[in-house]
Amino acid sequence: MSEHNQTRIAVVGAAGMLGGALVRLLQESRRPFVALTRRELDLERLDRIAPALSQAGVGAVINASAYSDVNGAERDDQRELAFRINRDVPGALARTCKELSIPLLHVSTDFVFDGKADRPYREDDPTCAVQAYGRSKLEGEWAVQEVLPGALIARTSTLYGPGERERPHYVDAILRQAREKNRIEVVEKPVSSPTYAPDLAGWLLALLDLGAGGILHTVNAGHCSRFQLAGAAVEEAGYAGRVEVAIRPAPPATLERPDFSPLDTTLLAETLGRPPRPWREALREYVGRYHAPGS
Numbered sequence: 172m173s174e175h176n177q178t179r180i181a182v183v184g185a186a187g188m189l190g191g192a193l194v195r196l197l198q199e200s201r202r203p204f205v206a207l208t209r210r211e212l213d214l215e216r217l218d219r220i221a222p223a224l225s226q227a228g229v230g231a232v233i234n235a236s237a238y239s240d241v242n243g244a245e246r247d248d249q250r251e252l253a254f255r256i257n258r259d260v261p262g263a264l265a266r267t268c269k270e271l272s273i274p275l276l277h278v279s280t281d282f283v284f285d286g287k288a289d290r291p292y293r294e295d296d297p298t299c300a301v302q303a304y305g306r307s308k309l310e311g312e313w314a315v316q317e318v319l320p321g322a323l324i325a326r327t328s329t330l331y332g333p334g335e336r337e338r339p340h341y342v343d344a345i346l347r348q349a350r351e352k353n354r355i356e357v358v359e360k361p362v363s364s365p366t367y368a369p370d371l372a373g374w375l376l377a378l379l380d381l382g383a384g385g386i387l388h389t390v391n392a393g394h395c396s397r398f399q400l401a402g403a404a405v406e407e408a409g410y411a412g413r414v415e416v417a418i419r420p421a422p423p424a425t426l427e428r429p430d431f432s433p434l435d436t437t438l439l440a441e442t443l444g445r446p447p448r449p450w451r452e453a454l455r456e457y458v459g460r461y462h463a464p465g466s
């Protein structure tokens with residue numbers, strides 16, 4: 172075990188989809204960590220962040236927390252909260268990490284882009300968020316960079332993984348429908364890089380161990396449309412013969428979202444020394460483990 176593996180890591184947002192995957196991986200690999208959920212640390216109380224991390228005696232912080240309701244962030248009564256959690260919390264975490272001289276790994280999103288590209292986005296492509304959620308996450312990146320220019324900011328996309336959620340992720344939502352119906356209708360877009368939360372958790376720990384810094388795109392390799400993702404999930408679950416997946420027209424947009432936001436993984440592969448596995452392979456593992464008949 173390397174010296175880094177003994178570092179006690181604080182997982183902020185430990186009850187979320189990524190937070191849960193990080194906690195499971197840290198437990199499995201017997202690494203020291205402290206899981207901070209809303210119960211241990213209400214992030215709305217920015218003044219509680221520094222004392223909580225100081226008392227926890229940690230040597231690194233991973234911020235897996237977010238206000239992640241993209242539609243909710245547009246609401247007048249929610250926007251301030253979205254910016255507090257997605258911009259002010261990362262800023263406060265960065266200030267605390269600087270004071271404690273410990274690394275911060277912050278997680279961001281493909282929604283910092285407008286989706287008008289004709290190839291997967293690279294880390295240094297110009298950002299342009301087109302809705303409040305993306306803007307709040309982009310300002311979170313800036314808040315971290317202002318205080319800790321060397322901090323690692325890992326952008327990810329279209330997460331899915333194990334765990335019960337109030338709002339099921341796309342793959343679970345599709346497979347729930349597929350159990351009950353013979354025909355599922357989905358909108359074709361957007362095109363993005365679906366990413367398996369346990370894979371992301373593994374890369375994040377490896378990147379922390381490597382002392383990586385700056386912006387990195389951390390997604391499974393390749394990309395697909397929502398229609399293709401739904402079809403692939405149905406196939407992997409063994410429903411393809413019974414369930415037809417069809418395209419339905421997109422409803423009038425109430426909110427601008429990037430139509431095309433795949434993330435380029437060249438830099439991730441170079442930094443890790445191995446490419447991330449393709450999205451379809453990761454999806455196969457997830458569906459096989461968590462959606463097998465009788466599971």
Ligand SMILES: NC(=O)c1ccc[n+]([C@@H]2O[C@H](COP(=O)([O-])OP(=O)(O)OC[C@H]3O[C@@H](n4cnc5c(N)ncnc54)[C@H](OP(=O)(O)O)[C@@H]3O)[C@@H](O)[C@H]2O)c1
Pocket residue numbers: 184185186187188189190208209210212213214215234235236237238239256278279280281308326327328329330331
């Ligand atoms: N999900 C995606 O498709 C996706 C795509 C691109 C990027 N990302 C990014 O990936 C990261 C992880 O996303 P995720 O899907 O794992 O998010 P998630 O499941 O929504 O988890 C976010 C966590 O943040 C916690 N949190 C929010 N407000 C809090 C507060 N006031 N005090 C304490 N905790 C609070 C939530 O706690 P509660 O459980 O108590 O509410 C939740 O556990 C985020 O940075 C997100 O922006 C996600």
